[in-house]
Amino acid sequence: MEKASVPTGLFVRQASGLVRDVSMANALFFNIAAFVGTAIGWAVAFYALGPEWQGLGISAFAWMAILTGIFCYFLGMIFASLTTAMPRSGGDYVFTSRIISPFLGWIESWTLVGSALTIIGFEIIVASHNVQLTAILLGVAFPSSVFHNAPNWLQDNTSKAIVGVIILAVIFGISILRTRTFHKVVTGLTIFAIVSVAISFFGAFFITPQAVNNALPALGTSSAQITSAASKAGFAIGNPDFSFNPGLIGLAGLISVVLFQFIGFQFSSYIAGEVKGNVKRTVMFAVIGALLFAVFMNSLYQDVLGNHFGFQLTNAWGFLYWFQGAAPLNNQPPFTPVIATAVYPGAWPLWLIVAVGNTVLNVLLCPVYAIFLSRIVLAWSLDRQVPEWFSVVNERTNAPLRVIVLAILLGAVFFLLTFFGFSLASTTFFGILLAGLTWILPGLNAILIPYRRPDLFQLTNNTRSFLGLPRLVWFGILWLIFIVPVYAAAFVYPVVQGIQNQGGAYLSLSTSNTSGIGWALVFIAVGIVIYFVMRFVNATRGINVKMIYQELPPD
Amino acid sequence: MAKYLRCYMCSDLHAANRTYRKLLNAIKMNVYEAQVVLIAGDLTGKAIVPIIKQSNGRYTASFLDQHYLIDTEAELEKLKNSISDIGYYPYVTDQEEVDALRTDTAKMSELFRQKMIERVGEWVAMAEERIGKSGIQFYMMPGNDDDRGVDEMIVRSSYVVNPVGNTIHLNEYHEMISFDYANPTPWHTPREWSEEEYYEHVKASASTLKNVQNALFMIHVPPFDTGIDTAPELDKTMRPKVTMGDVLRVPVGSTGVRKAIQELQPLVTVHGHVHEAGGQSKLGRTTCFNAGSEANQGILRGFVFDLGKDKLERAFRVQG
Secondary structure, three states, X not given: OOOOOOXXXXXXXXXXXXXXXXXXXXXXXXXXXXXXXXXXHHHHHHHHHOOOOEEOOEEHHHHHHHHHHHHHHHXXXXXXXXXXXOOOEOOHHHHHHHHOOHHHHHHHHHHHHHHHHHHHHHHHHHHHHHHHHHHHHHHHHOOOOHHHHHHHOOOOHHHHHHHHXXXXXXHHHHHXXXXXXXXXXXXXXXXXXXXXXXXXXXXXXXXXXXXXXXXHHHHOOOHHHHHHHHHHOOOOOOOOOOOHHHHXXXXXXXXXXXXXXXXXXXXXXXXXXXXXXXXXHHHHHHHHHHHHHHHHHHOHHHHHHHHHHOHHHHHHHHHHHHHHOOOHHHHOOOOHHHHHHHHOHHHHHHHHHHHHHHHHHHHHHHHHHHHHHHHHHHHHHHOOOXXXXXXXXXXXXXEOHHHHHHHHHHHHHHHHHHHHOOOHHHHHHHHHHHOHHHHHHXXXXXXXXXXXXXXXXXXXXXXXXXXXXXXXXXXXXXXXXXXXXXXXXHHHHHHHHHHHHHHHHHHOOOOOXXXXXXXXXXXXXXXXXXXXXXXXXHHHOXXXXXXXXXXXXXX | OOOOEEEEEEOOOOOOHHHHHHXXXXXXXXXXXXXXXXXXXXXXXXXXXXXXXXXXXXXXXXXXXXXXXXOOHHHHHHHHHHHHHOOOXXXXXXXXXXXXXXXXXXXXXXHHHHHHHHHHHHHHHHHHHHHOOOOOEEEEEOOOOOOOHHHHHHHOOOOOEOOOOOOEEOOOOOEEEEEOOEOOOOOOXXXXXXXXXXHHHHHHHHOOXXXXXXXXXXXXXXXXXXXXXEEEEEOOOOOXXXXXXXXXXXXXXXXXXHHHXXXXXXXXXXXXXXXXXXXXXXXXXXXXXXXXXEHHHOEOEXXXXXXXXXXXXXXXXXXX
16 A cells, blocks of 8 residues: 555535635735736836826826726726635636636637736746846946946847746746645745845835936946937926827826736636635735735835936936837846945845845746646646646646646747747737737626626625625626726727738738737637637547536526 | 446535436436436535424524524425525424424434435435436435435435445446445544445455456545545644634545555546545546535536446536
């Protein structure tokens, strides 16, 4: 007989769901680790991606982060409620396939997986960039060291590829840990990243715009140089503009950047089948906790840094970085740990922690994404939407290892594609376009569940009515009121304009076309083909997939 | 003969009428196209809800944290059905008897016993009426929570079979042996064996099989540490152990069952007992299923699997 110790504890039985191993703290830090991460050091760089003004001393970006946070609360409540009713791993796929239709659930999650894979590829590139920025910080602290030349690193494909492969190896190493160890590592590293946030936030109070102006020559530039170069290129800080175009369209675009920063706050819902204890409480705590952290990082944190490092200066620097390719330090973003080190060279260890925390949170996204993607694929596999091969749970890791490895490899493919002309902008726009259904369908699920699946609705924690409608329905309506116009303005509108202006070229699969729309359509078409091929395969194997979703009337 | 034998298994229905009716409808409507239906134990419920007749002719009851005042017979029937649907037993009584039951544990136990037997009797009759002529093999096994009196109700049936204690020939290739016991539990339930006893019982029964490697074992308790036996750990006061707001979980399956399966290597084993640990697992060449249970929430969870001549052709999880 195989050695197996008899448990000393006793047991009770309860009808709550599946086997669970993820604690409340694990779920919270899993969500935080899923954030894009760069906001720790790059926070002020994001100002320049949308309308640049301050109202009541608060930046447009921070206003949009607060507004997005308010509406994301409803999205978070939808995820928490649906998870309570369906405590299974797989998130949106499980919800939509059970509430609306298996096909829509498949397409929604298929496009989400595509989107997430591009983000993994994106993060590998950004992580390389953050490694370079950390080296630049050391070069500022130690001007005579080898790091002094760091701004000129990573200029050729070979060095980029080497750093990318090292980062991939780290990601791979974390991803293949046993599930329990994985969550411990993610929790530990996320706590480290949060400590770096605290250092950065409180450290910013010791920085002034004047001190930054005085320190910039150490970085080979000056405040006047930056603002002058940006002004010549058309940069100007404006006043609030609430006209439809460009004001509101610009704000919708800014919200899409905020949403990009917020992605992940609800990801513990995708591993709900492994959340232990009180699922409702755990998921809600993890989702709302991560959302509060996201709102803080993109509003108060960012504005404290922006005001202390100089709102106009950081905007101008960001403008040169994003739109001109002519930012200081051989076109680096306004990375606050580097600037702060220039201000206080003696405090470099503290700012090094911030820079490393920034990179850690950035890298951590990849294994977290690999895990959450693997749970979606596992749910597909259990429903026979993809071959069973994908759902084999590795005995050592207690996780579907094959999918995890595949997710990292496919993410690496998107990274490699950048060596063949794919731009970051194309990759991210492609990714966000693909994620459209996963932003919108949760709202529809919340609205429809009381009527299409009353049995499941009764299990949610938002069944009480308000103004004649269940609270969950209101959450769905409020979320759609927010996300549909934002998505239409930020993505549909530019796509329509692009097609009108460029015609077929806008849909081209050429690497010179940065819209990403052509590839997004190809990806969706592949998903549709897979769905129907698997239906055929299941039918020939004698598996009637309809049985999996079959409603059974009791009478 | 078909190329495979399709089986459907579920478990731990715990007197939930609504879920049981779903099961019968699934069979009647041939939803899962099963030729063999297996219920892997625990048929009875765990609570009685007294509906107290008042002197004014009305009834009162407390059910799921709600207080009910019942005026009509129709309302009374509706409440009784609601109580039965989630697996409790409604009991129409008066305040005097309620007070007596609270102090007389023997009387309470006897009432429970009656209710359990009565419900299983109703289920057997319902199966005979609704699917008795379907030709589908219907095996209803009690579990460790079930009073021994329920066995008698199944044995009496002209259609439903209690497979415990017999070697069942499912078809010309596959035989089945069944075990309704659990390993020791903190509650000292009616059917418990020590781990050694369990191992010996399974070994002894398996010796009656013509081809154990092609057999199906229906064993209420899952094998130890297989992922389909994980449940909350309890402290000495029988409360779940909690650390930082989270319940600790441990494997609670049977080491004796695990040892027997590893040695005998049957084709398939089906289990129940641990509601929250539904899933499938491999022990060597043996595929082990635990459908899990959310019967008291009205959800019927099960596995459909096809037994080929000498292999498991396919298996998939279903719920309705």
